[in-house]
Amino acid sequence: MEAKTNGCSIDHSLEDVRKKLDAIEPYLPASISQGLPGYMEQERTQDELNHVFHLLKKYDLADDEEQARRNEEFRKLLQHI
Secondary structure: OOOOOOOOOOOOOHHHHHHHHHHHHHHOOHHHHHHHHHHHHOOOOHHHHHHHHHHHOOHHHOOHHHHHHHHHHHHHHHOOO
């Protein structure tokens, strides 16, 4: 996964990702919202943190098709815990 392909030049900290997860958690499928904390407990690269942050960002505003795409990305990430 390549960093900053989404046009964002900000590196998001683990704390940023946790805060974003807390805000978006009510909108996520249970399997994803329950799996992500364990995923983030393991050491993650900056690229991985940025990727998860941007999957979470505005998830609640995304249409069904975009949410399904992001859910698939989350599932791929969570397979590697």
